Amino acid sequence: MSGWLVGLDAVLSPDAILMIVLGVGTGIVVGALPGLTATMAVALLLPVTFTLDPLPGMMLLVGVYGGTLYAGSIPAILLRAPGTPSAAATVIDGYPMTRQGKAGQALSISLVASVVGGLTGTVLLALFAPQLAGVALTFGPPEYFMVSVLALAVIASISAGKLSKGLVSGFLGVAIGLVGMDPIEGFPRFTFGTTELSAGIPFIAVLIGLFGVSEALTQIAGNRRRRGAERPPVGSFSLGRGWLRRLGPATGGSSLMGFLIGLLPGTGGDVASYFAYNETRRWSRKGSFGKGEPAGVASAESANSASTSGSMAPTLVLGIPGDSVTAILIGAITVHGLQPGPQLFEGAPDLVYGTMIGLVLMNLAMLPIGLLGIRLWPRLTAAPTTVLWPTVVLLSLVGAFALRLNLVDVAIALAAGALGFVLTRGGYPLAPMVIGLILGPMAESNLRLSLIISGGSLDWLARPIPIAVMAVIVAAIVLTKLSTRRAMATPAGTAAEETPKDRD
Amino acid sequence: MxxxxxxxxxxxxxxxxxxxxxxxxxxxxxxxxxxxxxxxxxxxxxxxxxxxxxxxxxxxxxxxVRSAPPPPEADGGPEEEPGPVLPVLGMLAVGAVSVWAMSWVGFVLGAALLLVGGALLSGERRWSRIALLAVLVPPVVYALFMWAFELRLPTGPLEAVLL
Amino acid sequence: MHVRGPALAASFVLLAAACGPAADGGGTGPGGPIEIIVPYAAGGGTDQTARQLAAAAEDTCGVSTVVSNQEGAGGAIGFRTAADAPPDGSTVGVVSVELAMLAHQGVTDVTPDDVSGLLQYNFDPSALTVSSDGPYSSVDEVIGAARDGDGVIVGTSGAGSVWEFAAEGMAAEEGVEMTYAPFEGAAPAITAVLGGQVDAVTVSGAEVLPQVESGELTSLAVMGEERLDILPEAPTLREEGIDWVLGTWRGLALPEGTPQETVDELESCFSEAARSEQFTDFMDTGGFGVEYRGAQEFDTFMAEEFAAFGGDGGGDDG
Missing domain, CATH: 1.10.287 (Helix Hairpins)
Incomplete structure (x- = not known):
């Protein structure tokens, strides 16, 4: 209990509160811009946190994360261009609502559902994270190895519909992670004799390139073909009559599903929102899903918000990234000399409990800040892109440089941008690459540590947790595969039906 | 194909x-x-x-495998048929050149070069808008990183005057 | 005109305003600002100590200081930048024990010979620490178990790290074999000894202090010349009959070839800063061990350390 008081005390400082508000505000602006992902926003702001204390820095990034995830729905609803990957499922019902002149209502639903999903997820995180932390002390190299394999296996399920492409992307990420001194003996691998690469390719420079630069390149390439869409009226911003009864069950159920999926390392808001959307649709048996059903928007948005809290659990408790954003949050923690994991609960309770309380405040702050902007978005999303994307390239490169004040990192970001562009163009998802880049080294060092500690025997595989984790891996592959197949199949059908009409 | x-x-x-x-x-x-x-x-x-x-x-x-119908864009990628590759190569070149130039002309001029090049490659033809972009954004970013974030960006003759 | 680029920039400006109070430096003092190069990431132990020292030196040296983090290659990038800077006193590099180790590991060719020592401000010895519930309650028992071939597993903070060197050197001194498990940093190694995954760790005393105070871990010995104030119960290895001293150290250095009068001038004002109450208070609260050496002495010390890490038995000159 004292941890909570320490956390509350820490988070109620003016610095932390200010950072929450600034983070949410910045996140909403960034997330509302199509193509600027939560990952990119957090990666770009990471250098800023180096000069802040750990908790205010964490609050800034968490605020940006939450704000971005919510705001990704804004262009998804208004322009059919999800601002973030997590908002992809929001498009299915959100954009038809806009075409029907109900954009205002869709925006309001998305805001309220995001807040409710975020709060539900945070309560679940607060209830279960300390328990997970107790278990985590029993996690040694064998357990971490199995968990990292579990997370790598999830690449398969987030690549639904393009399995081999997702795997290629993931293993290319592992290949990038090979560069540098090997984790056990310090033997330099693939460094081409350079000093710069001996500590490996800095993954934040790769992230900035893969997401920021490559999206800008894609947009610049496609810019001349884009036409201004004609605009139906925005309509009323009220939630509509009987909203609690109509949207409540979908929002509650989707929040729970979103949290549980977020818990699995490697699955984030995008899978969560598809999953929850599909389950909601199955339970409701209404025919209006895919044709502007408000519950569809509520479901997708509450699920991706709740998954934010879910993915914080493995991050805080095990030091294992729940998704690419929390991977950067780990970087933000370690840069302060703190190691995420069970140690953090004892070493920095203000940070752990403060972060959880901060998540609640962040969601509460999102409501008024979101309402301030909600009438502005329909006007703002019509601005020129010829100015925007070059600015994004500039900020990405500055972000990569600021990381270590090293021009090599800028070159890496540019190269990663080119790689991301080619992969996107070939239909390869980028998220698996990030997962592979982070988890490849983790899997290797823990496998080799396990073998060294056991003197080369494989007895450690028979410990209870590795066996349990192996069972979870099998279950996760089967379940997420089944569910994403269902989730992907149906929206794909509806999207295809909508397409001809939308293009007119 | x-x-x-x-x-x-x-x-x-x-x-x-x-x-x-x-x-x-x-x-x-x-x-x-x-x-x-x-x-x-x-x-x-x-x-x-x-x-x-x-x-x-x-x-x-x-x-x-008989090719399945393409899944919806789960990655938030572009939905239209992809554009030409030439502007992308151009943008990469402009990025590399302007960053390289920064080490002797300073950040502000290098960034302005990058923005002008990027805007032109995006198809922007209104010079008033390009000029506004090139004049306003680099000094703001520079000031932000130097003073707010305390991170040193490359400094050239222009920055020396501004300081 | 409200375009989106400026909208994004506007939110950054807002952030800048918020960070305003933290934004100082950049003004030019009498001698021009001194750039202090930290070879590790912002926020780490080396960075924290260097920033505190830099702040204290602004008063004593009467110039503004700018800290820039040039991390990478285990510190080699930052060491190289500092060594190659113009030798006029405008650039000061933070150096650490890794400067004496990296060249031997083939990571880089930068050595203590490329810099001219200014002062040393820190020394943290390794502490041999075990779980309080575990089978070992003295250094002798650990060494004995290793001698009997019981496979003592020592967790370290990484391949080629100073703490791995500390464990290997102790074992070599006693002629026993141990198994070394390099984790990614000190914290996972400490977690592993808490969870019983490894038998002991050799990270610094300050790093295990919270767990030692809570009674979960016990430090059997420290590898310093003297006992640590923070771990008064733990004897030195020498008291236990093992002639082995090893720890990490931090200090400041100038590019080789800096004029002697500049070195003298900076040594006097930086050492005043290093002895200021502001700085020593910070070192105490942060658990960093204070050990001071002047320019001449530090130069000799770095050369000895470099030679020691190159040889087989080295490092025992503390």
Whole structure:
């Protein structure tokens, strides 16, 4: 209990509160811009946190994360261009609502559902994270190895519909992670004799390139073909009559599903929102899903918000990234000399409990800040892109440089941008690459540590947790595969039906 | 052949080449020194094998599996047919040149070059807008990083005057 | 005109305003600002100590200081930048024990010979620490178990790290074999000894202090010349009959070839800063061990350390 008081005390400082508000505000602006992902926003702001204390820095990034995830729905609803990957499922019902002149209502639903999903997820995180932390002390190299394999296996399920492409992307990420001194003996691998690469390719420079630069390149390439869409009226911003009864069950159920999926390392808001959307649709048996059903928007948005809290659990408790954003949050923690994991609960309770309380405040702050902007978005999303994307390239490169004040990192970001562009163009998802880049080294060092500690025997595989984790891996592959197949199949059908009409 | 398929084939080919290069290099790595350690070459060799299989799968994919209808864009990527590649190569070149130039003309001028080039490549033709962009954004970013974030960006003659 | 680029920039400006109070430096003092190069990431132990020292030196040296983090290659990038800077006193590099180790590991060719020592401000010895519930309650028992071939597993903070060197050197001194498990940093190694995954760790005393105070871990010995104030119960290895001293150290250095009068001038004002109450208070609260050496002495010390890490038995000159 004292941890909570320490956390509350820490988070109620003016610095932390200010950072929450600034983070949410910045996140909403960034997330509302199509193509600027939560990952990119957090990666770009990471250098800023180096000069802040750990908790205010964490609050800034968490605020940006939450704000971005919510705001990704804004262009998804208004322009059919999800601002973030997590908002992809929001498009299915959100954009038809806009075409029907109900954009205002869709925006309001998305805001309220995001807040409710975020709060539900945070309560679940607060209830279960300390328990997970107790278990985590029993996690040694064998357990971490199995968990990292579990997370790598999830690449398969987030690549639904393009399995081999997702795997290629993931293993290319592992290949990038090979560069540098090997984790056990310090033997330099693939460094081409350079000093710069001996500590490996800095993954934040790769992230900035893969997401920021490559999206800008894609947009610049496609810019001349884009036409201004004609605009139906925005309509009323009220939630509509009987909203609690109509949207409540979908929002509650989707929040729970979103949290549980977020818990699995490697699955984030995008899978969560598809999953929850599909389950909601199955339970409701209404025919209006895919044709502007408000519950569809509520479901997708509450699920991706709740998954934010879910993915914080493995991050805080095990030091294992729940998704690419929390991977950067780990970087933000370690840069302060703190190691995420069970140690953090004892070493920095203000940070752990403060972060959880901060998540609640962040969601509460999102409501008024979101309402301030909600009438502005329909006007703002019509601005020129010829100015925007070059600015994004500039900020990405500055972000990569600021990381270590090293021009090599800028070159890496540019190269990663080119790689991301080619992969996107070939239909390869980028998220698996990030997962592979982070988890490849983790899997290797823990496998080799396990073998060294056991003197080369494989007895450690028979410990209870590795066996349990192996069972979870099998279950996760089967379940997420089944569910994403269902989730992907149906929206794909509806999207295809909508397409001809939308293009007119 | 669509643009996507061409990129796909290119990526598959590069993956196969990468697999070969990784395997060839990893064979020269020393064995593990402690009991039980499989050594530095284990992961690279496994990875090379996996990449080789995956690369081959992508090359052969359309021949073996009847192509399924494309799934919706789960990655938030572009929905329209991709644009020409030339502006992208141009943007990469402009980015590289302007960053390289920054080390002697300073950040503000280099960034202005990048923004002007980027705007032109995006198809912007209104010079008033380009000028506004090039004059306003670089000093703001520079000031922000220098003073707010305390991170030193490359400084040239112009920044020396501004300071 | 409200375009989106400026909208994004506007939110950054807002952030800048918020960070306003933290934004100082950049003004030019009498001698021009001194750039202090930290070879590790912002926020780490080296960075924290260097920033505190830089702040204290602004008063004593009467110039503004700018800290820039040039991390990478285990510190080699930052060491190289500092060594190659113009030798006029405008650039000061933070150096650490890794400067004496990296060249031997083939990471870089930069050595203590490329810099001219200014002062040393920190020394933290390794502490041999075990789980309080575990089988070992003295250094002798650990060494004895290793001698009997019981496979003592020592967790370290990484391949080629100073703490791995500390464990290997102790074992070599006693002629026993141990198994070294390099984790990614000190914290996972400490977690592993807490969870019983490894038998002991050799990270610094300050790093295990919270767990030692809570009674979960016990430090059997420290590898310093003297006992640590923060771990008064733990004897030195020498008291236990093992002639082995090893720890990490931090200090400041100038590029080789800096004029002697500049070195003298900076040594006097930086050492005043290093002895200021502001700085020593910070070192105490942060658990960093204070050990001071002047320019001449530090130069000699770095050369000895470099030679020691190159040889087989080295490092025992503390």
């Amino acid at each position: 669509t643009a996507e398929r061409r990129s796909d084939l290119g990526i598959a080919g590069a993956t196969l080449a990468l697999a070969a290069a990784i395997a060839a290099t990893a064979l020269t790595f020393p064995a593990g020194q402690q009991d039980g350690d499989p050594g530095a070459a284990l992961l690279p060799l496994l990875l090379a094998a996996v990449l080789a299989v995956l690369g081959a799968t992508r090359v052969l994919a359309p021949l073996v």
